[in-house]
Every structure is written in C-alpha cells, then in structure tokens.
Amino acid sequence: MNQPIGVFDSGYGGLTVLREIVRKLPQYDYVYLGDNARTPYGPRSFDTVYQYTLECVRHLFDRGCRLVVLACNTASAKALRNIQQLDLPVLAPGPSGPSRRVLGVIRPTTEVIGHYSRSGHVGILATRGTVTSGSYPVEIEKFFPGLRVYQEACPMWVPLVENGEYASAGADYFIRQHIDRLLGPAENIDTLLLACTHYPLLFDKIRQFTPAGTTILTQGGIVADRLADYLDRHPEIDVQCSRGGERVFLTTDSTEDFDRQAAVFYGEPVRSAHLSL
Template identity: 80%
Template sequence: MNQPIGVFDSGYGGLTILREIVRKLPQYDYIYLGDNARTPYGTRSFETVYQYTLECVQHLFDRGCRLVVLACNTASAKALRNIQQLDLPVRYPGLDGPGLDGPTRRVLGVIRPTTEVIGNYSATRQVGILATRGTVTSESYLVEIEKFFPDLAVVQEACPMWVPLVENGEYASPGADYFVKQHIDRLVAKAPGLDTILLACTHYPLLLDKIRQYAPTGTTILSQGGIVADSLAHYLSRHPELEAQCSQHGRRTFLTTDSTEDFDRQATVFFGEPICSENLAL
C-alpha cells in the first residue's frame, strides 16, 4: 500500500523544507501539497488558516498519508495545536493512554523542532526571529523558546514584503535590498547584541545572500530545512510503529491548488530540481 509522508505549505516555501527532508531521508515516498490558490496565509485570521490547513491535511490523509508535516510557519503557529488536540483524536481515534498509540494519524510542525535547538547557537543569549506578521503575532516562537531556553532574550520582526518578493522572483533583484536591509536594521536595533537570527518563514532562505550581507558580521543565520529534517528522522526512529507504515519507493508527488504551469516554474527554484505537478481542486 502506498502511504507517503505528506508535506504541506501555503505556497512554495515548504519545498525548501522538503528538499532537506529528501536529502536526509531519500528512501520514503512524499506528497507535497501547496495551497497556492489561497496563499498567502500570513495575513489571514487564525480561524481561516486553521480551516484551510485542515482541508489540506485531510486531503493528504485521503491520499494515504499517516504522517503530515506542516512545512509552513504560519500554519504551524495558527492551526497545528487545534488539529492535534481537537481533530485527530476525534477523526482518527486510536488506543489512547499510557504507553499506547494515540491517534492513528500524526501532524507535525516546524516551530517546535527549531525552538528545541535554537539556544545551542547563541553565545550572547540574544536571538532574533524574522517571520511573517501572522507568525510574529501568534507569539508561538516566544512561547516555545521560553520552554526550552528561558535564559534567551528573543526579539521578533515581521517582514510582510519578503514573501511577495520571493514569489514574484525578485529575491535577487536590487529592489529587494531595501526591504531586507530595513527589517534587518529594525531587528538589530531591538537587540544590538544578538548573534543568531532565525529565518522563521520557509520562503526566506531564497533571500539568504542578502540577509547575510546586511546582518552584523559573525551572525549565525539559521534556516529551518536541515533542523526539521533531523527532527523528522529522530521522530521516525522513536515511533517505529508509524515508520513501518511509511512506504519506501523514493517517489515524489507534487500537488498545487493553482496553475500547474506556474507552480512547476516557481517550485523548481525552491526545490532545486525540475518538478511536474498535478492540480488539486479543493
């Protein structure tokens, strides 16, 4: 039976996560779903993001996925908790109790894996978060980092123009410099001693060269792809009963809720190799 690992994002950015997951765990089958017709999620309400994310997760379950990764910071911040606590136990009940299996479907996000390790990179104990307005407003990173590294001073900066720059292919253009410098300067002004910056949006790695250019010399810039890939590998090793249900043929399937032609052209940039997608009408 084909039971791939599902990877979801509101658009293209999650492909930077999938790229690293495939590099780390190439043996598994994967389905990537980009909800491009309804992107961006970053400016939408909690309820809307939750409903959109749940619809897409449900579709991936219908395709045979037992495990879905929300490779989207906004969806992880605004929808993951509700899906894990309210939907999975009702829709996919399993054996629940000490030492038992829990729901028969699992959904993971990208925030917790990052917050579990971010403090390991900072000597000054001051870190900055660059994210969409939705992720910043949710304060999910502040809450989660406090659990693991209560000694860290964390500042955030919302960068509303960065995703449009990336999705319109302007991430390498001179026009992007203004917006990148503007937000880096604002972030550093909030914590002049910061030595670590987390790119808490999966689109932002495409701006990495410019971010490095304007960040203070010696600053560690963290992208989430490798961190999430390592976390997924550890999760599967800790849950052999779930890992055994994930099919292993090295297959990749790509779905988009919008134009496949547009998706294939853009997605190739994010994923790093040619992509041929299928349209999904939700």
C-alpha cells in the same frame, strides 16, 4: 497501499523544507501539497488558517499519509495545536492515541535554537501572522527560559521571493530595513532564525546586511534532522510510511505556474497535478 509522508505549505516555501527532508531521508515516498490558490496565509485570521490547513491535512490523509508535516510557519502557528488536540482523535482514533500524526516546523526549531547563541539573544524574522501569534517566544521559553527573543515581521519578503526579485538590487532596501529594525534596539543578537520557509532564498542578501559572526539559521535542515529523530523514536509510525522514493506534487492553483516557481524552491524540475478542494 502507498502511505507517503505528506508535506503541506500554503504555497512554495515548504519546498525548501521538503528538499532537505528528501536529502536526509530519500528512501520514503512523499506527497507535497501547496495551497497556492489561497495563499498567502500570513494575513488571514486564525480560524481561516485553521480551516484551510485542516482541509489540506484531510486530503493528505485520504491519500494514505500516516504522517503530515506542516512545512509552513503560519499554519504551524495558527492551526497545528487545534488539529493535534481536536481533530486527530476524531479523524484517526487509535488504541493508545491518534494513529496518524501531524507535525509542524516551530517546535523542532525552538528545541535547538538556544544551542546556537553565545550571547543569549536571538532574533526571529517572520511573516506578520507568525510574529502576531507569539508562537516562537512561547515555545522558546519552554526549552531555553533564559533566552531573550526579539521578533520582526517582514511583510514584503514573501512577495519579493515569489516575484523573482530575491536576488535583485531592488530587494536590498526591504532586506536592510527589517534587519536594521531588528538589530537596532538589540545589539547583542548573535543568532537570526529565518522563520518563514521562503526566506532561505534571501539568505545571501540577509548575510550581506548582517554583522559578521552572526549565525543565520534556516529551518529545512533542522526540521529534516528532527523528523529523522522522530521516526526513530516512533517506530509504530515509521513502519507505516512507504519506501519507494516516489515524489508527488499537488497544487490548488495553476500547475504551469507552480512547476515554474517550484523548481526554484526545490532545486530541480517539478511536475505537479492540480487539486480542487
């Protein structure tokens, strides 16, 4: 039976994470599921994000996935803990814990972010839902209790990316606005985390309006490295993940629209299938 690694996102952004995972671990099979019909997740309530995410995780389990990565900061912030604590013991019971696993993108990032900062001051650029959840300050405190964390919600950035305006002159105002709001009261920030998987497409613009010497972190490479480490430490999960180099892409919305946009995020042509939930 094919047992791919599942990668879930509310839309396209998770493809920037999948791209780096595939680059790091090309031997595995992967299924990517984008819930484009119900995106964006950011403004939705915790309960709604939890229910939507759980539906998608269940579908990936039904397709044989033993391991699912929530490549979405909002889903990781609002749904991951409930799924891990409440649902996995029921959906995938095992003799020594759940036989299937669901991971997010927040924990891998917060485990390493403090290593990049010299000043001890870091900034988080994210969607409003992720900022409101408080997940990043809480998780960073566990690993780097002395680190000062500043957050800025950037509600216009995802629409800029999804409407193809991420490299346009029109994006400059919104990029500069949020960077100035974040850095203005906290001049000691020397490390910025792009805590939304859409934001890597804005990297060049963000660099343009960020002081020289500032470290700008994207999540794809970090998550890929931590996933490789996780599989090394959990051979009981690793051995169940099939290795055929197969890539499957699913969307809950138009496949034509998905394929066109996905190619930008993934970096190569994509052919998807429609999924009804």
